[in-house]
Amino acid sequence: MPESYDAIIIGGGHNGLVCAAYLGRAGCKVLVLERREVLGGCCVTEEIWPGYKVSPAAYVNSLLRPEIIRDLDLKKHGFAMLPRNPSSFTPFPDGRYLMMGPDREATQKEIAKFSHKDAEAYPQYEAMLEKVAAFLEPLLVETPPDPWGSFRDLTKLARLGWKFRKLGRKVGVEAIEILSGAARPILDRWFESDELKATIATDAVIGAFAAPSMPGTAYVLFHHVMGECDGAKGVWGYVRGGMGTISNSIAAAARAVGVEIRTEAEVGRILIKEGRATGVALRDGTEFHAKRVISNADANVTFLKLTDPKELPDDFRQAVKNIDYSSATVKINVCVSEPPQFKALPGTGVGPQHHGTMHICPSPDYIERAYDEAKYGRPSENPMLECTMATALDNTLAPAGKHIISMFIQYAPYHLKGTTWELEMDKFADRCFDILNEYAPNFKNSVIDRMVIPPPEMERLWGITGGNIMQGSMGLASMFSLRPVAGFANYKSPIKGLYMCGAATHPGGGVMGACGWNAARAILKDKIR
Structure with missing residues (x-):
């Protein structure tokens, strides 16, 4: 017979791990199943190039709840922050x-x-x-x-x-x-x-x-x-060792209270019997049974891909279909031989301008025009760039003298009109490099390698519908009592024993862990029969 647990968590992102750790602390027998070979979901660190430890998705931290850091003793498990001061640097075309x-x-x-x-x-x-x-x-x-x-x-x-x-x-x-x-x-x-x-x-x-x-x-x-x-x-600060240190420290805290964590274990469907979740089946057919199944995936994946449609009310399925997963973000991770040297603040080596976020965005109208192109299905000709260089403060991420630059770029839509991301990806990245080079003329010659992640690739890598890093829009119509849908903001679902704990739930996206913590407390209060 398949092994049985008190709770199975689908997805080893940071919220899933937080939920697991709190359930484990309460004495529950918990299994976490992660599709990828690395834990953390969008909060990961990976050696993309030899010697370079990259945080390919989330890149800075401030929102991780202090209660979670304290309760799980994350500092004992390797979590350490590097505050950024100054926190932002914006050069302008006129040299100021x-x-x-x-x-x-x-x-x-x-x-x-x-x-x-x-x-x-x-x-x-x-x-x-x-x-x-x-x-x-x-x-x-x-x-x-x-x-x-x-x-x-x-x-x-x-x-x-x-x-x-x-x-x-x-x-x-x-x-x-x-x-x-x-x-x-x-x-x-x-x-x-x-x-x-x-x-x-x-x-x-x-x-x-x-x-x-x-x-x-x-x-x-x-x-x-x-x-x-x-x-x-x-x-805001950098996490020493990269954002994956957050997920790894939470995982260590979870394992310390008996939580079992398996990677390369992709869930194919949620098992339901007589209106109640009874476990999960992996893609390879392996089954695990549990009294509670908790999904760290978004609502679209959880209810429209992993759940048999006949198990859900029609109005609930329609509400899930109505969730807005629009995304217009591209992430480019770059390894460079030297820091970008800005015309507005000349110098050599690392300076205070490299400590925080480097904004390439001269005016509010610039952002508005960048959005205008994307809303018609075109990548922005002059996109907004947010660049960070964690290696300015963290010498554990790259070989001596080398650096990693994280470029978070708006706007480039998931669906392109009249073309595809396969055709446009490198052209768009080249354009972003040209723009940064206008402000820091040494940048393009310093590039050793790059990793370009448009919205469809975000969806493929991290399982986030539409490449939406928040697991759904963060507008008022999809927040608080309406997240993920009205009537189910309590981390429950129409199926008894099936819960949610990811950013699709209140309070939404960002590396804060609150969704997982809130879900764990709600689950422990729920005396399911």
Whole structure:
């Protein structure tokens, strides 16, 4: 007979591993099944070229919940952060640049190069975000109530409404705009400098098929200011050894409490008997049985590929089909013989401009025009580039003197009009290299090798529908009580014993682990029969 478990988790991404670790701590017998040979999903480190340890997907960290780091003792298992200071560098075509970071006084001086008014407004802007964050952040680690659910749900909604009321009218209105609105009107209201607005606006569109002028981008922007790095709020950093260290440290914590983890074990279907999940079958036919099956895959994969359609209500299947998986992100990983040397800040070797995110994005209109081309099915002629070089702070990732550059690029849609990614991939990458070379003329000659990952390749590599790194849109219509679909934001599904724990659930995408942690607590409370 197949071996039996208390819980089987489909997918060894960081949320699945977090869920497994917490269930293991509670005494459950847990099995994690990962399709690939490496754990972590989109939060991985791989030796793409000999001697180069690359984080091919996720590349910086701030959102990983401090409670998870503490509870699972991740530092004991190898997790260590490298804070970035400065955190961003934006060169401009006229030879000027904007450098920003956690040092508020230094950041204000930098902003004052473009606008004294903006320099004075920036601390007030941050204070506004901090007030909103104080209300929203606790919601990240709660199971959302169902507005159409039980009396208990309605009571929870009432308590939430009371907390919202206590914010006061001014902060409450700001919170609603951040949750539902567009980033650009907010930035236009606060600031006058295009250089500052462009630098901030890049955080509003990462991973989204949307321009900063579109609703929903304010919340994506907000995601980038509500994390922390070693206790410092709003600071982003690199993970020593690459992003895979997060997943590997969580896996080590899970194994320490008895969790079994198998790689190269692709689940082919979820086993269901009499309306209840009873286990999984691998692609090779091997079966494992369990009282609970927990999917770290997105809703499309879980319910439309792994689940027999006759086991699900028609309205639920239709709701899953309606989830927006649009993606317009390309990731290019590059190994180089030297750092990019920018005309705006000449020098040799590694400088402060290489510590954080290097933005190639001169104005908000530049981002809007880049989006305009993609919405008609064309890769942007002048895309927005976000470049990071973790080797500026982490000498464990590349041979001495060499570096890895991560390029996160907007916009290039999954579906191209009149052509294919096979034909366009290298041309698009060449264009991105040409753009960076305009700002850092040594870049192209420094390139040793590159790895180009357009949306269809993201889907193939990491199993994310449409190449959407958030496992579905992060707009208001697909968040909180509506994520992944209305009525099932409690990590459950219409099938008894079948749950979800990945970014498709509340609170969504980003390497925070909250989805897995929330799911584990919900599962442990659920006394299934």
